[in-house]
């Protein structure tokens with residue numbers, strides 16, 4: 001029916017473990033090149049041309065210097081001397097100018113490509129329809145590495161830069177080697193031989209560094225997690241109350257140390273290798289110089305030849321080191337680019353129907369048929385053969401103890417996961433056959449862990465249906481239904497008031513009336529308003545919609561829900577059983593199974609789990625003397 005679904009670990013191979021060799025590297029370079037050209041069509045080409053041309057300049061300068069020196073020694077005409085000197089000055093000017101222009105062009109290319117690369121990356125992330133990938137630590141590591149670190153050149157640019165660097169340095173090497181060959185073929189061979197270990201060693205180092213960066217990923221993720229706890233307002237209360245700041249800081253630093261140890265070992269190995277390579281280069285160039293001076297003394301070389309020789313040996317050695325660095329940089333950039341490619345090219349996380357069916361308005365109801373689900377093979381079953389029918393136009397309530405599987409079932413209904421076994425049918429059609437975006441348009445939901453957006457009050461509601469972003473009437477109607485209209489109208493800038501103080505401009509900083517923080521219950525009503533905005537919804541899911549509200553607000557919300565239900569299909573989850581007693585059907589889940597089902601009266605009469613929990617809660621609202629001893633025992 002559809003392309004194979006990627007497993008959660010599909011994108012988790014460590015860099016350096018990939019096979020494919022040179023052809024794969026060439027393919028990735030082509031991909032990086034095409035991203036760069038598409039991202040910065042007007043600047044990429046001049047940048048590439050200037051970068052490559054800059055490689056020939058050191059050779060031109062060395063030749064012109066030799067010509068000037070030889071001319072002086074041989075006493076050639078002043079006009080010729082001045083022509084060579086002018087050429088030398090011009091070459092010097094070009095070196096200075098191209099350096100600045102390429103620097104500017106490089107930054108321009110980085111900016112344009114960085115923007116395009118981020119857009120591509122997050123468009124790809126948005127294509128994952130489920131939650132599986134976001135719960136996979138390997139994938140999260142990849143995503144973190146695939147993002148452009150602030151202020152750094154984007155990975156496609158770094159890969160292309162590396163290749164251009166190789167080209168530029170290649171020009172320099174060929175020019176100098178050619179010049180050196182004219183003076184001493186033996187010395188040319190020696191310089192090349194001395195350069196090869198440098199190349200090999202730098203490549204090995206770069207491969208190790210890429211692997212090390214991957215291996216310290218989990219430690220860096222944990223460090224980031226602990227630093228987040230120490231610096232976010234959400235955690236600040238508990239951190240202070242429980243006095244766990246130092247504990248969390250120690251854990252953060254311990255993870256930093258783990259990463260530092262790996263980095264230090266890598267740096268030390270690099271220093272050792274590079275010192276050895278430096279010694280080799282110095283020996284070759286020192287020996288060569290002795291040979292050149294003694295040859296000049298015997299009249300076999302001119303003075304200009306010695307200068308050319310010294311420039312060529314130093315130039316080739318320097319360029320070989322640069323080349324090794326360029327190759328290493330390219331290799332490293334390609335390893336990092338792998339993460340980017342893995343995320344942007346990752347297959348669907350849930351199977352997509354090859355020819356998705358239209359989602360019709362709900363007519364008969366939703367059936368959960370023998371649904372089994374576990375979050376992964378390493379987890380226990382969260383749902384164990386759940387059978388449920390939510391008839392069209394009815395309100396079904398789902399109750400049960402913590403961990404019974406209620407929220408899991410909600411996530412399956414929204415197709416954030418697929419059942420491991422069994423199916424969910426919408427008017428008899430498996431929801432996997434629908435276009436998921438279309439299905440979700442037909443569902444309104446308030447999750448237990450709803451979001452609080454640092455945006456204006458109107459935007460916070462309009463996110464429920466972006467078409468209403470400029471439709472204040474609809475936004476207010478949804479807010480009224482959620483009982484939050486008065487509060488929002490009374491804010492300093494009404495519905496245009498920014499919620500939370502996290503995003504404020506300099507002007508706002510001076511104005512204490514902007515950037516309002518709402519209470520928990522008010523945020524929850526805002527989340528409800530967001531769900532109410534979806535007026536095309538056929539199924540309304542409310543997972544603990546009133547848990548943070550005061551008693552009066554909760555009563556009003558449920559009265560409003562009942563009044564607006566008007567034949568709408570809804571699924572309500574609540575631990576406050578008083579809130580669900582009016583539901584047409586109440587389903588009790590326990591251990592991932594349906595254990596009881598019926599309306600309130602039937603379930604109370606049955607005297608099972610529901611009746612027990614209901615009696616416990618009811619006892620809490622009765623005077624001390626009215627409580628039955630059995631119940632108060634149970635409460636204790």
Ligand SMILES: Nc1ncnc2c1ncn2[C@@H]1O[C@H](COP(=O)(O)OP(=O)(O)OP(=O)(O)O)[C@@H](O)[C@H]1O
Pocket residue numbers: 135375379382400401402403404405406407408409448
């Ligand atoms: N993302 C997840 N990954 C792995 N296991 C999970 C995940 N979410 C929930 N679980 C597990 O699935 C089981 C059911 O959890 P679920 O959240 O559906 O329960 P619930 O009935 O909604 O509980 P509560 O009343 O506390 O909200 C629990 O054992 C829980 O630990």
